Amino acid sequence: MPVVAIRKFLSNLSIQNKFLVINLAVTTTALSFAVIMAVFGEYLTKRDFIMESLNVQAKMVASNTTAALVFKDEKGAEDILQAFISSPQVHIAAIYDAQGGVLASYIRQGIKNNISDLHMSENDHDDIETEIHQHKDDSLLSNKIHINQEISFEGDIIGNLFIEADISGMYSNIINYLIYTTIVALIGLSLASLLLLKLRKSITAPLQNLSGLMDTVIQKNDYSVRVEHTTDDEIGILSRGFNEMLSHIQVNDEKLAHELSERYRAEEHLDKLAYYDVITDLPNRHFFHEHLERTVEHAITTKQVMALLFLDLDNFKIVNDTLGHKTGDMLLKQASSRLSNVLRKNDYICRIGGDEFAIIVENINHVDDISIVSEKCIDALSNPFVFEGNNFFIGVSIGISICPEDATVSNDLLVNADMAMYEAKLRGKNNYQYFNKKMNDEHSRKFQLESDLRHAIDKGQLELYYQPQVDSHDETLCGIEALMRWHHPEKGMISPGEFIPIAEETGLIPSLGQWLINTACEDCNRLVKAGITDVSIAINISGIQIRDNAFIDTVRNALDTFKTQAGLLEFELTESILMDDSSLVIDKVNKLRAMGILVAIDDFGTGFSSMSYLKSFPINKLKIDRSFISGLPQSSEDTSITRAIIAMAHGMNIGVVAEGVEHADQIDFLCEHDCDVFQGYYYAKPMPLAELLKLYEQRRRADGHFHLARVNI
Ligand code: C2E
Ligand code: CA
Ligand code: CA
Secondary structure, eight states: OHHHHHHHHHHTSOHHHHHHHHHHHHHHHHHHHHHHHHHHHHHHHHHHHHHHHHHHHHHHHHHHTHHHHHTTOHHHHHHHHGGGGGOTTEEEEEEEETTSOEEEEEEOTTOOOOHHHHOOOTTOHHHHHHHHHHHHTOOTTOSEEEEEEEEEETTEEEEEEEEEEEOTHHHHHHHHHHHHHHHHHHHHHHHHHHHHHHHHHHHHHHHHHHHHHHHHHHHHOOTTOOOOSOOSSHHHHHHHHHHHHHHHHHHHHHHHHHHHHHHHHHHHHHHHHHHBOTTTOSBOHHHHHHHHHHHHHHHHHTTOOEEEEEEEETTHHHHHHHHOHHHHHHHHHHHHHHHHHHSOTTOEEEEOSSSEEEEEEOSOSOHHHHHHHHHHHHHHTTSOEEETTEEEOOOEEEEEEEETTTOSSHHHHHHHHHHHHHHHHHTTSSSEEEOOHHHHHHHHHHHHHHHHHHHHTTTTOEEEEEEEEEETTTOBEEEEEEEEEEEETTTEEEOHHHHHHHHHHHTOHHHHHHHHHHHHHHHHHHHHHTTOOSOEEEEEOOHHHHHSTTHHHHHHHHHHHHTOOGGGEEEEEEHHHHHOOOHHHHHHHHHHHHHTOEEEEEEETSSOOOTHHHHHSOOOEEEEOHHHHTTTTTOHHHHHHHHHHHHHHHHTTOEEEEESOOSHHHHHHHHHTTOOEEESTTTOOOEEHHHHHHHHHHHHHHHSSOBOOOOOO
16 A cells, blocks of 8 residues: 555656655665664674673683682682672672582672572572573573573583673663764765755756657647757667657658648649639539529528529520630630629629529619619620631620519529520520519420420321422422421420420430431322422421431431432521531531432521521522511512522522512512522411322312412411
């Protein structure tokens, strides 16, 4: 238990004090032991000396008492014993004869003693021996010393001298000696302590230095510090080890710091990639969603009005496709910086898709504020963008959705703004539209149609209607245009103007196109079978359809399968498809022409036409868009455009079809200007093939030709 207590006590001490305490304890123990041994040695020496001198004295007295004993001279014997007066330690002395009788005795004055104690039985000499023997066994620490000296005469033992001495007087000497040695020891201890106090520094100072350094390292995380003066002892080894450890840590720390900063930079970069758009440096779609969510929540809780503007650049695709992606990227960059410049500091603009941007406008006091922002955006993009010396005009269609009026959830707000933007596109682009509930119904209808369209082919809901085209010279049937119809089981007949864009968006157009080409080929064979051998079938080809890798194979397979004469097929491509002068489209048009298929340009005059592209394509026909025909003959603009188109086409040996002919005065104007073919409700609306064949049969029977009577509509 004390050992445990000492250990505990020591463990709480500083190393300096521990060192001092242990050393003092050891020194004290050693000195105490030395003092005890010295005192004990002194005691033994002194005791031996007394014994020795008593023995000598006893021997001398014994030899002097021989005569007194022989002659039993008690007086003489007692006189001899008086010699012990000079030996103060001898308290009692007695001379016994051979029979154990006391001849003479001496008792120091002042010592009480019963002399009879010394009297031994005269007859029992052995008892004397025993007595003597007993006295010989005086313990080492006893106060009394007993000496029994035999007295002999001529070889015979004639008696004994017994002496009892008291050595207690010696103890005061011993105590003095003890005091002296203790003082000496204490002085030694003090000197040792002083020395220790002086020397302990040489041991503890390096340790303190080491622990101080460690504190600096821990507190300041500074691994560049080192222990300076190292010695060759264990502390020196420890210090050098410490230094080495520090330099290892320093190297690793620097490596770690470097790695961490690299990782931080990489994370920052990834973060930027994850949240920012690399082209425009604007926050991206990911960031936008998070920010929109927060803004909507904030607007709801603070009862403020906010708006989301969904922007889609108009005609961006044309620049991107004609001048390449690099220019497209530059355009996006310039457009985004123009937009950013007209916005207020608090308005948030993000790029959320290819040519789509979103602007979050917070804290709106009046709806007019949103119109102002929208107009500023439209204005900002109204000046042309100049690339490779050419001016490019791009506009922007903006859809606006307001929180909380239109939606209170970020995703709904986005969907609504998207719908409003779509409406802006439908309304001729480069304008802004506010969301209204009607758009939502249209959107759900579109969504529904999207899923129904996937099964329309399998369920046989699609049909081709055919609209006759008549020769302007004799009004005989010269061609028919295949126009797709969708008989929706619930919604009735759905116009291709509605479902073709959906098919394009959802990637259904290739399978729809395949069905179209196959059906047209099949119907073409039926026409031939019915005796209509010189009438071509015009098929509308969508831009996405022609870009499909399998397109040419689909056409080839259809021609092979139905053994259809390629010359009876005419593919109608819009201007914008041909404007995309990518080698891919040119290559495909050339392949179609090489197969013998005719190619017509549909809706001519509506695209961003530079007439030059006409030269690069082997075109057979131009179809003047209905929007020009409808203005005939009153609109001077439409008449001059129509005239110019006919003249130009004829100049290039290309036939001209007038679309959407509805009135006789349109026919008259077109005949006057030598238009080749008419197509429109004036002659006939699109109809099922069976109906067309029936009509043909009726007319053929009448005059052998398929003349189409003009109908008033
Ligand atoms: P489009 O190629 O310009 O076809 C002519 C459109 O004008 C047809 O509308 C036709 O019914 C309509 N039309 C013809 N004559 C007159 C007229 O005198 N007055 C008026 N107001 N309209 C007339 P439809 O059938 O609704 O087709 C609309 C568009 O859908 C087509 O325009 C074409 O771009 C596309 N389309 C139709 N069928 C197909 C198809 O099978 N494939 C592809 N890719 N597009 C198709
Ligand atoms: Ca057409
Ligand atoms: Ca057309």
